[in-house]
Amino acid sequence: MTPVERPALPLIAARGLRFARNDEPVFGPLDFAVDAGEALLVQGDNGAGKTTLLRVLAGLLRADDGEIDIDGHPAGPARRARAIAYLGHLPGLKADLSALENLNFLCGLHGRRRAQLPENALAIVGLAGYEDALARQLSAGQKKRLSLARLWMSPAPLWLLDEPYANLDLEGIELVNRMVQAHLREGGATLVTTHGAYAAPPVRTRMLVMEKRGLELREQIA
Numbered sequence: 001m002t003p004v005e006r007p008a009l010p011l012i013a014a015r016g017l018r019f020a021r022n023d024e025p026v027f028g029p030l031d032f033a034v035d036a037g038e039a040l041l042v043q044g045d046n047g048a049g050k051t052t053l054l055r056v057l058a059g060l061l062r063a064d065d066g067e068i069d070i071d072g073h074p075a076g077p078a079r080r081a082r083a084i085a086y087l088g089h090l091p092g093l094k095a096d097l098s099a100l101e102n103l104n105f106l107c108g109l110h111g112r113r114r115a116q117l118p119e120n121a122l123a124i125v126g127l128a129g130y131e132d133a134l135a136r137q138l139s140a141g142q143k144k145r146l147s148l149a150r151l152w153m154s155p156a157p158l159w160l161l162d163e164p165y166a167n168l169d170l171e172g173i174e175l176v177n178r179m180v181q182a183h184l185r186e187g188g189a190t191l192v193t194t195h196g197a198y199a200a201p202p203v204r205t206r207m208l209v210m211e212k213r214g215l216e217l218r219e220q221i222a
């Protein structure tokens, strides 16, 4: 008997997802799915709800309505912890730990890719020589690079990247793009928020546009 081929399930899918603050809609209802090997660019002006959407997907905020599936299963805390790596606006570093200590600490909390050494990850993001520098002594761009090293160490297949290009120089922007390309090649997926299309990973990308004109809200997948 020929085995029945099932289509691969999206890494993440949202149905009817809606979020409001004090009865004011922020976004939704919103439907989308992101497959392995795919990047979804979440685009919108300041205040359009991009960060809020990523925080809802990461489980840091509770949606008012709708469902989120990860690998075809309802997204609970354990499934999210395994599947999602979230890069937010704040680096989330321990100021008095060194770069290497921060990385080891975060890998201890969230797990790490096998065969990936923290020292190598620091070198990949351009922080070789900064292993012993305290996080509070790093520049904003260097802190972002340390967060990128942590992302690189993560075993999670789904990256939620909130403004990953912020604070980075041109070489840093290229670094993010190379990381995203490599991650997608390995079967990962990513959502990336951005104000405009001025910087976007050069990969198969779909776009989710969030617009806010007064109370009029629109989302479209182009």
Ligand SMILES: Nc1ncnc2c1ncn2[C@@H]1O[C@H](COP(=O)(O)OP(=O)(O)OP(=O)(O)O)[C@@H](O)[C@H]1O
Pocket: 021, 026, 044, 045, 046, 047, 048, 049, 050, 051, 052, 053, 195
């Ligand atoms: N902690 C909060 N308390 C109350 N309102 C908030 C809070 N965080 C965000 N908002 C509001 O929710 C809306 C969406 O904000 P959000 O940060 O998701 O937008 P964004 O698209 O990520 O914006 P930006 O491009 O400026 O980062 C905005 O109107 C904002 O004022």
